Amino acid sequence: MTNPVLIEVTxxxxxxxxxxxxxxxxxxGGALHLGLGATDLPVFPRSAVKIFQALPLVESGxxxxxxxxxxxxxxxxxxxxxxxxxxxxxxxILSKVGLDESALACGTQxxxxxxxxxxxxxxxxxxxxxxxxxxxxxxxxxxxxxxNGWPVEGYETRDHPLQRxxxxxxxxxxxxxxxxxxxxxxxxxxxxxxxxxxRLALAFARAASGRDLSExxxxxxxxxxxxxxxxxxxxxATGGFCTEVMTRFREKxxxxxxxxxxxxxxxxxxxxGVAIKIDDGGTRGSEAAMATVLQALLAETEEDRAxxxxxxxxxxxxxxxxxxxxxxxxxxxxxxxxxxEDTSAC
Amino acid sequence: MTNPVLIEVTxxxxxxxxxxxxxxxxxxGGALHLGLGATDLPVFPRSAVKIFQALPLVESGxxxxxxxxxxxxxxxxxxxxxxxxxxxxxxxILSKVGLDESALACGTQxxxxxxxxxxxxxxxxxxxxxxxxxxxxxxxxxxxxxxNGWPVEGYETRDHPLQRxxxxxxxxxxxxxxxxxxxxxxxxxxxxxxxxxxRLALAFARAASGRDLSExxxxxxxxxxxxxxxxxxxxxATGGFCTEVMTRFREKxxxxxxxxxxxxxxxxxxxxGVAIKIDDGGTRGSEAAMATVLQALLAETEEDRAxxxxxxxxxxxxxxxxxxxxxxxxxxxxxxxxxxEDTSAC
Numbered sequence: 001m002t003n004p005v006l007i008e009v010t011x012x013x014x015x016x017x018x019x020x021x022x023x024x025x026x027x028x029g030g031a032l033h034l035g036l037g038a039t040d041l042p043v044f045p046r047s048a049v050k051i052f053q054a055l056p057l058v059e060s061g062x063x064x065x066x067x068x069x070x071x072x073x074x075x076x077x078x079x080x081x082x083x084x085x086x087x088x089x090x091x092x093i094l095s096k097v098g099l100d101e102s103a104l105a106c107g108t109q110x111x112x113x114x115x116x117x118x119x120x121x122x123x124x125x126x127x128x129x130x131x132x133x134x135x136x137x138x139x140x141x142x143x144x145x146x147x148n149g150w151p152v153e154g155y156e157t158r159d160h161p162l163q164r165x166x167x168x169x170x171x172x173x174x175x176x177x178x179x180x181x182x183x184x185x186x187x188x189x190x191x192x193x194x195x196x197x198x199r200l201a202l203a204f205a206r207a208a209s210g211r212d213l214s215e216x217x218x219x220x221x222x223x224x225x226x227x228x229x230x231x232x233x234x235x236x237a238t239g240g241f242c243t244e245v246m247t248r249f250r251e252k253x254x255x256x257x258x259x260x261x262x263x264x265x266x267x268x269x270x271x272x273g274v275a276i277k278i279d280d281g282g283t284r285g286s287e288a289a290m291a292t293v294l295q296a297l298l299a300e301t302e303e304d305r306a307x308x309x310x311x312x313x314x315x316x317x318x319x320x321x322x323x324x325x326x327x328x329x330x331x332x333x334x335x336x337x338x339x340x341e342d343t344s345a346c
Numbered sequence: 347m348t349n350p351v352l353i354e355v356t357x358x359x360x361x362x363x364x365x366x367x368x369x370x371x372x373x374x375g376g377a378l379h380l381g382l383g384a385t386d387l388p389v390f391p392r393s394a395v396k397i398f399q400a401l402p403l404v405e406s407g408x409x410x411x412x413x414x415x416x417x418x419x420x421x422x423x424x425x426x427x428x429x430x431x432x433x434x435x436x437x438x439i440l441s442k443v444g445l446d447e448s449a450l451a452c453g454t455q456x457x458x459x460x461x462x463x464x465x466x467x468x469x470x471x472x473x474x475x476x477x478x479x480x481x482x483x484x485x486x487x488x489x490x491x492x493x494n495g496w497p498v499e500g501y502e503t504r505d506h507p508l509q510r511x512x513x514x515x516x517x518x519x520x521x522x523x524x525x526x527x528x529x530x531x532x533x534x535x536x537x538x539x540x541x542x543x544x545r546l547a548l549a550f551a552r553a554a555s556g557r558d559l560s561e562x563x564x565x566x567x568x569x570x571x572x573x574x575x576x577x578x579x580x581x582x583a584t585g586g587f588c589t590e591v592m593t594r595f596r597e598k599x600x601x602x603x604x605x606x607x608x609x610x611x612x613x614x615x616x617x618x619g620v621a622i623k624i625d626d627g628g629t630r631g632s633e634a635a636m637a638t639v640l641q642a643l644l645a646e647t648e649e650d651r652a653x654x655x656x657x658x659x660x661x662x663x664x665x666x667x668x669x670x671x672x673x674x675x676x677x678x679x680x681x682x683x684x685x686x687e688d689t690s691a692c
Contacts, residue, residue: 013527018626117460118464121464185664188664280628318533
């Protein structure tokens with residue numbers, strides 16, 4: 001099966017490039033309100049499921065025991081850009097648990113922004129593991145390990161009790177069976193299990209609605225979701241999609257990017273979950289596709305729609321700022337989304 | 347028509363992402379030796395045709411009149427990274443023609459490498475048009491304009507005599523009719539005309555073989571091609587695909603990237619032209635696809651093949667350098683390429 005074109009990139013009157021992929025929108029009751037492409041074939045969710053990977057930190061009582069702030073909980077769910085504020089927040093979590101960045105197993109990464117890279121170069125230094133976009137998640141992992149009395153060494157490996165617990169949480173949330181043959185290594189060295197988009201969307205629909213979840217699980221997810229809504233900078237980056245969208249819509253949406261073209265969202269008011277995977281793994285396609293979905297499911301005003309056009313209909317410009325084309329939803333995707341709006345199916 | 351998967355990106359035992367696209371390999375006589383995907387549908391070649399866009403500079407006598415060096419001719423064919431050597435070379439061309447970077451219409455662009463960006467920030471400056479990856483091409487345009495007595499102002503517009511001449515050259519080389527309805531604006535503000543990959547491959551096959559070309563045209567193309575082979579740094583960047591491949595194989599190949607997933611090559615010994623377009627516009631796919639093609643058409647030894655594996659079979663690594671997957675040719679593409687090798691069709 002060939003997944004449909006979701007996003008096209010025009011230049012002049014022609015389509016220059018295109019992004020194929022899969023979209024699943026699922027209701028709290030488990031119904032697939034929209035399924036485009038092979039929503040039943042497993043994809044690696046990568047960082048899009050960080051909120052579920054942060055559940056052991058909250059549910060074990062570790063977050064309270066170490067007195068983590070809401071901003072620190074948001075960083076535990078983040079793929080951040082390694083800006084100064086992110087790095088300071090990761091250090092703060094580590095110091096609360098009595099560790100330092102040498103305990104982080106995520107590896108080092110240069111910050112995304114040139115100015116943050118420059119600061120490191122000018123100091124004659126190299127980036128540390130605290131600059132890694134996953135440092136907050138890993139710092140949260142370490143909190144959970146220390147609180148549970150689990151070994152800190154090897155916390156990132158598949159057989160460690162923490163990763164086994166995350167495995168079980170992902171199975172519970174998605175209803176998918178996550179066997180070793182769909183397990184691989186994520187960029188930050190932890191296991192990642194491939195999950196069909198319709199199952200990922202179900203997990204986020206459950207996080208949005210609480211359906212099929214224990215009170216304790218729903219309380220933990222709501223706490224994490226609200227922490228992200230209150231601290232959207234900690235979740236992403238200055239000007240980043242997730243930061244900007246959660247800054248505007250606050251608790252009306254939880255939205256999270258994953259590497260290789262994944263994007264997931266939970267919409268509590270509408271009890272909906274969304275999962276998107278762009279075949280080519282690119283962020284240009286995944287951001288435009290998620291913005292298009294959010295225009296249908298979240299935007300209430302023309303201003304909301306115009307705000308989301310920043311990603312859903314992005315001008316392609318020359319280096320002198322003249323418009324040469326547009327990144328926009330393809331006709332079939334637009335039609336499917338419009339139909340969803342018209343029927344108010346969800 | 348859906349173009350086939352050329353390159354796949356694995357993680358663990360699964361394919362995580364994939365890149366679809368079109369490949370055309372054409373002989374000097376015009377025969378399509380390999381055609382994968384819709385090789386007859388026009389794509390914007392973007393910077394892949396810079397060698398043809400540099401022909402007015404050479405054929406008019408401007409390059410000789412202003413005493414351009416081979417390194418400067420190579421820069422006129424380049425998409426460079428704005429490193430110090432590139433910027434100095436662009437300035438040198440401009441000073442020979444009595445102009446400065448304010449005459450460049452390409453717009454400004456930050457250099458690609460962090461260290462080159464850092465140098466500009468430390469000086470409290472902004473990047474200039476000389477840092478633009480197309481600055482050499484534009485400096486060459488200005489030489490041609492001054493030499494021909496054409497206005498310098500507006501040299502980048504579609505109706506300027508220089509761009510009309512380039513239009514006619516592209517029609518001659520490709521045999522395609524390039525009407526206004528396939529014309530759009532390139533990132534550096536000049537016109538770009540969409541051309542079917544099989545026609546682009548034909549143009550490069552002609553550049554490789556001289557077939558159907560005047561002696562003067564072939565002499566100019568050979569001069570530019572040899573200048574690039576002798577100065578591969580000027581064509582691309584430190585560690586860049588085109589620089590590395592032409593450093594190794596010298597005059598056996600002319601290879602050039604274009605934006606949005608385009609890659610073209612001419613192989614003089616085999617009288618072959620190659621054109622690749624990756625649907626999603628990504629360089630990960632286009633570099634891997636071109637390296638795979640060059641393994642079949644250019645590599646003579648196991649060392650050559652291993653060298654090209656750097657792009658044809660790239661490990662996907664964690665941030666601690668552990669292998670998590672591979673960027674590699676898909677099965678059907680591998681099979682088509684192997685068949686091409688086995689039959690020695692070209």
